[in-house]
Amino acid sequence: MKLAVVIGPVGSPSMPVYVRRLKAQLGYGGTLIVTTRGRTIAAAGPRSTAEMTRALRAEQVGRIRDPVARLVRAADVAAPPPTDLEAAGRTSALVLILIAVLGGAWAAAIGIGARGRRTRRDITEARGRARVYADALRAHTMILARRPDLPADARRHVEHALGVYAEAISSLPEMRSTTEITAFGPRLRGALDEVAAATAAVTGDPVPGDVFAGLCGIDPAHGAAATAPGEAGPRALCDACLDALASGDPPVPRMLFEDGAAVSFDAARYGPELRPEQGS
Numbered sequence: 001m002k003l004a005v006v007i008g009p010v011g012s013p014s015m016p017v018y019v020r021r022l023k024a025q026l027g028y029g030g031t032l033i034v035t036t037r038g039r040t041i042a043a044a045g046p047r048s049t050a051e052m053t054r055a056l057r058a059e060q061v062g063r064i065r066d067p068v069a070r071l072v073r074a075a076d077v078a079a080p081p082p083t084d085l086e087a088a089g090r091t092s093a094l095v096l097i098l099i100a101v102l103g104g105a106w107a108a109a110i111g112i113g114a115r116g117r118r119t120r121r122d123i124t125e126a127r128g129r130a131r132v133y134a135d136a137l138r139a140h141t142m143i144l145a146r147r148p149d150l151p152a153d154a155r156r157h158v159e160h161a162l163g164v165y166a167e168a169i170s171s172l173p174e175m176r177s178t179t180e181i182t183a184f185g186p187r188l189r190g191a192l193d194e195v196a197a198a199t200a201a202v203t204g205d206p207v208p209g210d211v212f213a214g215l216c217g218i219d220p221a222h223g224a225a226a227t228a229p230g231e232a233g234p235r236a237l238c239d240a241c242l243d244a245l246a247s248g249d250p251p252v253p254r255m256l257f258e259d260g261a262a263v264s265f266d267a268a269r270y271g272p273e274l275r276p277e278q279g280s
């Protein structure tokens, strides 16, 4: 049995239709009970919906004010007779009181089903990629900010970039969908491009084609590279990574997860919002 407090019959004409669709989409064989803060309650399960609805009405479950208490009572009323359920199953069902926030995102919110697990994984992975870009933004910005010949007009680029970095660090952990994280990509990328252009204006060098160029190849968060790729191993290394290598502790590149598999940060698919030069 699964229980959920939902905001309403999102995308469906009524709660009974909503709960039947939800049950079908979850591929769940047991009894599924949902309620809203507005006291509507609906159930779908092995017993017929009409039978369960009659039982719920007879017990006046809809009058219980607290949505969680209402669900617990509904679970007792709408569930098949106890002989059909193992005691352990009944107990765990009552623990499974969760809040579904959005119609489309319910699987992630309810936390059951392969789709929900995949959604959560996708969000974690997207957040990890954006975090690498935020770290690269901070590193490039600090390299520019520490230049002794930093012109006055470059300071506002530094300030703007650090503002975007701070926004990324504070908002990324709170983002709850890949859409939200992807939508933040152009802000990160725009700040990186702004810093790259400001750096090129100071150095006179062309803007590098790779966003990670000039940074430590083990982790862009380390900051400026002290070696070029090939000088001390295949990757560019910062001073700290050079020291680690010298002390017999070869540094390992920062890894990201992609479809559940680990890849080095520079081999990940960042998408056109973050890495247009990658072409994907």
Ligand SMILES: [Zn+2]
Pocket (backbone or CB within 6 Å): 216, 217, 218, 219, 222, 237, 238, 239, 240, 241
């Ligand atoms: Zn390093």
